[in-house]
């Protein structure tokens with residue numbers, strides 16, 4: 001069935017080597033064609049076959065399979081789809097995904113089989129994450145650390161793009177560049193730029209090779225959609241913003257990104273634009289999993305006096321001695337969040353009772369003091 005696969009068309013929507021090899025081995029449903037999920041909409045899914053987009057639904061069997069694994073289709077997934085109702089498709093199979101960026105959600109009930117912990121795949125089959133952060137008031141190291149941990153957990157390469165370089169003085173830009181450098185893993189590239197300019201594409205050319213998929217992550221207003229637009233314009237040479245990156249028929253308005261959308265760039269790479277994430281909980285259980293994003297903590301920990309040092313109050317803590325306090329606080333915060341998610345319902349109730357008891361004790365102390373003063 002390989003002869004029916006249009007590899008050339010698929011290469012325009014980010015078909016990489018691994019997925020090409022998977023397809024070349026033969027597909028499970030010979031009546032279906034490989035396509036890429038470019039957007040999850042309320043009523044249906046949007047697929048791209050390399051030439052055009054198709055509305056699609058998920059087959060009941062696939063839906064059931066995915067649900068049983070606490071899985072769902074995500075933007076960037078490669079799927080097999082058959083022609084369905086006129087103009088529509090039915091997805092019958094998902095190809096084994098490569099690197100995925102995952103966050104935790106607490107949508108489920110605490111007493112369900114997974115203790116209320118659910119994972120949401122934000123994007124699938126991504127090669128590089130562009131972490132976009134403004135050099136203006138958007139600049140926030142603690143948020144950057146969170147995004148860094150998110151992508152390093154996924155094993156996805158990251159590039160820090162500091163946008164709005166044109167809105168700050170060169171001195172401030174240089175200072176913030178240096179500050180960001182302090183929290184980045186060694187060797188991670190950083191670029192400062194005005195992302196509205198065509199030169200943004202030149203600066204990012206190394207990551208925009210054909211077959212590559214990039215995802216834009218960062219807070220709302222950071223410049224992600226603007227960058228996506230600049231990349232599309234640079235490659236197509238078209239001055240019309242409505243082609244490609246921003247759809248003319250988008251009733252939501254062009255400046256508010258509300259869903260994740262995969263945009264094929266004319267150069268052969270793809271970029272997934274995302275809305276800012278309000279709740280970004282990491283999918284981790286223990287400190288070891290944060291080692292990649294907090295390399296300094298991981299490196300220093302063996303030098304603490306106690307082998308099980310938590311880097312909190314213990315004497316002889318090498319981490320507390322050397323790591324900036326706000327950074328270490330953030331490390332603890334990310335861990336605490338993850339552990340709170342991992343608590344069973346019973347543990348959560350016990351924790352709540354403890355907090356209440358502590359609150360009552362504190363109130364009693366205050367009342368006692370007032371009594372003394374009177």
Ligand SMILES: Nc1nc2c(ncn2[C@@H]2O[C@H](COP(=O)(O)OP(=O)(O)O)[C@@H](O)[C@H]2O)c(=O)[nH]1
Pocket residue numbers: 163164165166167193194195196218219220221222223224225226227255257276
């Ligand atoms: N001056 C300047 N403005 C920018 C830059 N990047 C984004 N903006 C502006 O910031 C606003 C938010 O950008 P947008 O791309 O919608 O942010 P998003 O929420 O991350 O997608 C828009 O008005 C952009 O024109 C930049 O590098 N320089």
Ligand SMILES: [Mg+2]
Pocket residue numbers: 221224225226255256257273274275
């Ligand atoms: Mg946007």
Ligand SMILES: [Zn+2]
Pocket residue numbers: 301304305309310311312314316317318319320
């Ligand atoms: Zn320690």
